[in-house]
Amino acid sequence: MMKFVSSMMIGAIFGLGIAISGMANPAKVLNFFDLFGTWDPSLAFVMGGALITTLIGYRIVFGRQNKPAYAQMFHVPERADIDRRLVLGSAGFGVGWGIAGFCPGGAIPALGLGYSQTFVFVGAMIAGIILARFANMRLQRTAIAL
Template sequence: MQKLLLSGLTGMIFGLGIAISGMANPAKVLNFFDVAGSWDPSLIFVMGGALITTAIGYVLVFGARKKPVFDAEFHLPINRTIDARLIGGSAIFGIGWGIAGFCPGGAIPALGFGGLDVIAFVGAMIIGIVLARSLDGLRHKPAKAF
């Protein structure tokens, strides 16, 4: 139960941060990408702040603990290969973010604001995830989730 409550609290803090920073507003995100037009560099500070916070968190958590509080071990990615799947997925992610102004991290909290654009994006994202997993399953055994 504690794990579920902590997960919910963490998600609410994340969603609040996304909303306050403007990452849930597709116009703000698209203006960040429009370097030749109405460029809005403010999201650099959001991303930089997230990067600094994450780096400090990693040092504190992994320096102080052998295992997480609510699990038997840390679940970290072990595959460090840069391959076509990684590059292709990254390209699709970036193109989709640039076209729609939403990324999954910003779209989920934006569902709370309503709007057909975010509902359509999340629906398309879910279809894309299912399709990618189905196609991946045809080629080889899918990777085990955390």
């Protein structure tokens, strides 16, 4: 129960941060990318603030704790190789982000603002994840068959 409540509280801090930072506002996100038009550099401050806080905070956590408070171990990705999937997938994400102005972390908290456009985007994004998961299963099956 504490695990559930603490997760919800942390999610709330995340969602509040997204909302007040401007990341939940597609107009602001798109303007950050529009260097040669209506440029709004605000998002650099969001990324900077989040990154510096996490950089320092992770060091404190990994330095002081052997394991998380409510879990057996830290789940941290170990891979270091930069493969084609990572690069092409990320390029795709960037294109979609530039078209719609929403990223997943911006769109989910934006649902709480209650605008219909967010629901359209999130629905399409979830459909995209399901589609990719299905395509990935097919790819793996083909690879095994070969």
